[in-house]
Amino acid sequence: AQSVTQLGSHVSVSEGALVLLRCNYSSSVPPYLFWYVQYPNQGLQLLLKYTTGATLVKGINGFEAEFKKSETSFHLTKPSAHMSDAAEYFCAVTLGGGTASKLTFGTGTRLQVTL
């Protein structure tokens, strides 16, 4: 079984400040990890993913995340927040890319960006 915990349902940063959204996972096997973003009244868009290989992964819109097995974490960061980053962010885990794979999502973190 797998699970995801996102610490902080709401994060507020100033424009230009560092964005840090926290995600911890639990998985019985090596996980595949994802960050998705949801803008108001929109679907989910993949920001980045970790499957195997390099533990620091870069995604779209300047976001990156680092897979830390020892800490069971996959925190999302962006050096400088922009107003357009305001959205809901979801961390998700799956146990691989097989036909029975399903995404288990965290409860989401709403990012607010202020002037």
Place this chain on the structure above:
Amino acid sequence: DTAVSQTPKYLVTQMGNDKSIKCEQNLGHDTMYWYKQDSKKFLKIMFSYNNKELIINETVPNRFSPKSPDKAHLNLHINSLELGDSAVYFCASSQTAEAFFGQGTRLTVV
């Protein structure tokens, strides 16, 4: 071209009615899903189909019946709608672990 498209985008209906949501993907993926997002934004898988075969059925009431006429389409039919069915329903598809989502169908039961 939209990769995963759902219709309708909004659906308002009365309790007890039956409704369907349609989903189509043009990505050539073998696997399609239905996810439900509740009022607190929590996302949970409902069903998964692989090449028209039901793979995952996550303890969803049997009022919900998915149907996959071919691997590019996955529809969701809901009988006897209840107030608690109000949510946003997302269709998704994948070929490996990465899932691509549709824009969602906001279902409101009144």
